[in-house]
Amino acid sequence: MYRDVMLAITETDHDARAIKAAVEFCRVNDARLSVSVPFDMMQAQMQAFGTTPIVLEESYVELRKDAVAHVARLRTQLQKEDVRFDVHIAEAQVHASRQLLALEARYHDIVIVAAPGPHDSTSAALHTIFSTLVVDSGRPVMAIPNEGRATFPPQCVLIGWQPTPEATRAVHDALPLLKQAKRVEIALAAPQVGETRHGQEPGADIAAHLARHGVGVNVRVDRLSRGPSGNDLLLVAEECGADLIIVGAYGHSRAREWAFGGVTRDLLERARVPVLYSH
8 A cells, every 4th residue: 555655756747637636646545745945056066167155055044945945835835635644845965856856756555747748848857757767766666747637546557567577666666556446457569478578378377467456457469569659658558548557667777768759758758647767
């Protein structure tokens, strides 16, 4: 069960949807919400370019004042909601604040964060925050789209299954959500049959495993791919009316996915429902 939920603030317009989804998620799961507002302390090496320590200190005071004000606004907003919460500043004095967020995430059951859009000026920054959280925290990360819907508890959950460590972790991290859902679909796109891949009957092993946890599933096997794997999954999600997608994150390296695309990047930018990722 989820009892301790973290919301990572990204300082973008996408945060509004993520906050709303996090509140509803915590209400449904009777969980506590911890909201972390990142703050990066300016470093003194900027002095080499003409910035004096006095100017740096003044800038720090002003920026921290903005962060404190942001925390106050969030507290006022959340006091109107029926959830237990805390809001605090994640102040990074040496490392980047996103690394501090990943460290904080290790003390929570799940992390919620805003997802980037495909053609958004903040896309690169959101990708960086997300990838740091999902790879470095060891916790599942649920990305909330800025457009679309976020329904909790989910009525229909779609699992994008591959016999990989990342997908295995994602399924087990999502077990509380799978047990809440009325319907669970498992999608396999052009599965490879063999003892080191999907076995002789693709989908049968993971379906039997989930059944032992009381989760009934329907296995959908597309023998022929309808495009990139991410596109296949998005099409199935639309066809079955999924409210939530479960996948493993970064089966390939982050650099390769950023340069050439991949399931993680496709879903981050194009999914219109929340996606839970584990690495």
